[in-house]
Amino acid sequence: MCEAALKAANLTNKFSVTQDDVAKVFFRHDTCHSHGSKLPVCRDRGTITEEGWLWIKTAFGEERAVPKLSTKLADELRRWLAGGNSPMLLVVAPSGAGKSFAALQLGTRRYVDLLDAAPNKVSVFRRWKQAIMEEHLASSLLAPSDGASITELHKHARKGMYHTWILLHVLAAMRGQCRTPSDWLFMQRYRTVEVVAGYNAALKWLGRDDAPHYDELKKVRVPRTVLVVDEASHAQANGDRFPCRVLPRARFEPRAGAGAGAGAGAGAGAGAENPSAEETSQPGLLGALLEGVLAHRNTMIVMGTSLSFSQPMLDPTFMYDDRHSHRPPVWFVPVRFFPLLSVNECVQHVTFYAKLLGRNLDEKKLRGVCEQLQGMSP
Amino acid sequence: MTATVVAFVFAGRPSFLHDFIVSFVRPDNAARSVSDIWDHGEIPEGDIASPSSCGAKQLMFNRLGARCLTWIRSKHVDATKVVFFELLHMLGVRYLFRAPDELTIPNAALDRSFDFTKIGVAYSQPFIIARYRKFVIREKLALELAAYLAKKLDPEFETRAWQLMLGMNVDASRARVSEERTTLTTLLPLSLCSRLFTDRCHACR
Numbered sequence: 001m002c003e004a005a006l007k008a009a010n011l012t013n014k015f016s017v018t019q020d021d022v023a024k025v026f027f028r029h030d031t032c033h034s035h036g037s038k039l040p041v042c043r044d045r046g047t048i049t050e051e052g053w054l055w056i057k058t059a060f061g062e063e064r065a066v067p068k069l070s071t072k073l074a075d076e077l078r079r080w081l082a083g084g085n086s087p088m089l090l091v092v093a094p095s096g097a098g099k100s101f102a103a104l105q106l107g108t109r110r111y112v113d114l115l116d117a118a119p120n121k122v123s124v125f126r127r128w129k130q131a132i133m134e135e136h137l138a139s140s141l142l143a144p145s146d147g148a149s150i151t152e153l154h155k156h157a158r159k160g161m162y163h164t165w166i167l168l169h170v171l172a173a174m175r176g177q178c179r180t181p182s183d184w185l186f187m188q189r190y191r192t193v194e195v196v197a198g199y200n201a202a203l204k205w206l207g208r209d210d211a212p213h214y215d216e217l218k219k220v221r222v223p224r225t226v227l228v229v230d231e232a233s234h235a236q237a238n239g240d241r242f243p244c245r246v247l248p249r250a251r252f253e254p255r256a257g258a259g260a261g262a263g264a265g266a267g268a269g270a271g272a273e274n275p276s277a278e279e280t281s282q283p284g285l286l287g288a289l290l291e292g293v294l295a296h297r298n299t300m301i302v303m304g305t306s307l308s309f310s311q312p313m314l315d316p317t318f319m320y321d322d323r324h325s326h327r328p329p330v331w332f333v334p335v336r337f338f339p340l341l342s343v344n345e346c347v348q349h350v351t352f353y354a355k356l357l358g359r360n361l362d363e364k365k366l367r368g369v370c371e372q373l374q375g376m377s378p
Numbered sequence: 379m380t381a382t383v384v385a386f387v388f389a390g391r392p393s394f395l396h397d398f399i400v401s402f403v404r405p406d407n408a409a410r411s412v413s414d415i416w417d418h419g420e421i422p423e424g425d426i427a428s429p430s431s432c433g434a435k436q437l438m439f440n441r442l443g444a445r446c447l448t449w450i451r452s453k454h455v456d457a458t459k460v461v462f463f464e465l466l467h468m469l470g471v472r473y474l475f476r477a478p479d480e481l482t483i484p485n486a487a488l489d490r491s492f493d494f495t496k497i498g499v500a501y502s503q504p505f506i507i508a509r510y511r512k513f514v515i516r517e518k519l520a521l522e523l524a525a526y527l528a529k530k531l532d533p534e535f536e537t538r539a540w541q542l543m544l545g546m547n548v549d550a551s552r553a554r555v556s557e558e559r560t561t562l563t564t565l566l567p568l569s570l571c572s573r574l575f576t577d578r579c580h581a582c583r
Contacts, residue, residue: 035405048400050396093495094497095442095445096393097393097501098393305495305496307504332504338391339392340516346395349395349399350395350399350402350412357408359408361412366412369412
């Protein structure tokens with residue numbers, strides 16, 4: 001299955017981002033907004049994008065100057081991951097607070113699987129959602145091996161987990177072909193069509209007779225990963241609520257320390273195994289994704305502009321494992337970790353661009369603008 | 379104390395600066411002054427025909443305003459409009475007077491119309507166990523945005539109060555006045571600050 005995915009994604013050989021790749025995506029000569037390829041420009045909108053600075057060294061080595069970009073939130077994400085205190089981190093802040101950019105910064109330092117739930121664009125998330133919501137999966141793949149009967153909700157839960165595991169395996173295979181975290185990030189961001197094609201090939205493979213049964217798949221450990229779901233509120237948009245049952249508390253296991261490595265996969269899908277388990281609420285697609293991720297003790301960062309998407313997961317019956325109640329499985333990024341730029345930082349930033357474009361600015365006037373920019377009317 | 383004041387007064391989220399840079403590097407803005415690039419013209423209604431017809435700030439407010447209205451309309455905010463405005467106003471007052479605590483709202487209310495993070499105005503600090511969430515405005519520009527959204531949603535609602543609040547926000551951004559404000563808020567409890575503010579509102583009606 002993974003071989004088929006790699007072939008479809010043109011990833012049969014190891015992938016590294018080249019200078020040419022970066023130049024084509026960000027530093028094009030054919031748009032006046034790039035000012036002769038001095039500035040990174042967004043391919044779709046034709047406007048400047050700070051994301052391009054993340055690959056500037058790949059394209060031009062050390063010779064190009066780079067504006068100072070705050071890494072405050074990205075650093076916090078890294079600290080949280082290193083701490084291993086909880087399997088899920090919620091990052092909730094208003095639009096423009098730097099959430100997505102921090103995830104990208106994180107992705108340049110360590111391997112991160114990105115799922116963008118924003119609607120109306122080609123994405124792996126959209127394809128995963130379509131597979132769960134609209135496509136048939138043979139009942140024989142999901143039915144319990146011991147022949148026990150299960151409810152429709154249990155079937156949904158197992159289908160959600162099944163597709164999540166398939167997705168994670170496919171992403172892991174593709175990730176494995178990328179030499180560095182930045183290469184994998186570039187692949188996901190700018191070769192989305194190839195990544196989706198790879199995932200499509202894997203989904204097609206599920207129609208074969210030798211597609212893995214749920215119980216088989218459950219035993220195959222998904223390689224360690226950090227899954228970032230951006231624009232998560234769209235995963236819970238109206239009408240998209242996925243009617244699967246919430247798995248009981250016991251699935252939350254410590255990620256580090258005693259027992260973390262032992263019996264890998266033993267608890268995977270424990271709730272889905274037990275038809276008599278209480279059906280507590282309906283967490284929707286995001287919950288289904290989380291179930292699949294947590295079943296193999298992986299980690300998920302969920303980002304959005306509203307906490308409403310995570311409301312079902314904030315239900316204590318969903319959240320807490322009594323045996324580890326001192327460790328909440330959901331963690332939030334406190335407000336103080338989101339970057340706020342001072343006037344000085346603003347002045348430095350604008351001056352950087354002015355120098356790059358050869359524009360002279362009166363520092364006093366610029367400072368005045370930066371004060372206005374932070375909210376003062378003239 | 380002074381350093382804290384400056385950090386509090388002058389702070390903006392990354393997208394504020396990004397939006398300015400997008401306009402700043404546009405070739406057709408090369409001859410404009412930086413203040414003009416940031417702020418000129420009216421906030422456009424609906425789709426923008428030409429980005430150069432207004433400043434980066436106006437473009438940003440247009441974008442955030444459209445997003446806010448879309449969300450609010452999907453939440454049938456009409457039923458809770460007055461409460462919505464009161465809470466938004468209270469958020470602004472708390473920012474203006476550096477209230478020690480954030481505005482706390484039950485999670486249950488968020489599915490309706492009180493998600494001030496969703497509309498781009500405030501940051502939120504969840505309080506899971508108590509099922510509450512705390513909101514806080516962190517940027518002066520967000521206060522202006524809140525005033526704009528309030529006016530856009532209902533031009534009649536508390537316009538003078540918002541104008542006064544924005545006026546005080548302008549003053550507070552100048553170092554000398556902000557020091558006065560710090561002294562004021564250090565010495566007076568929030569309730570008294572709000573009272574003073576309300577009195578001034580009534581006085582200017």
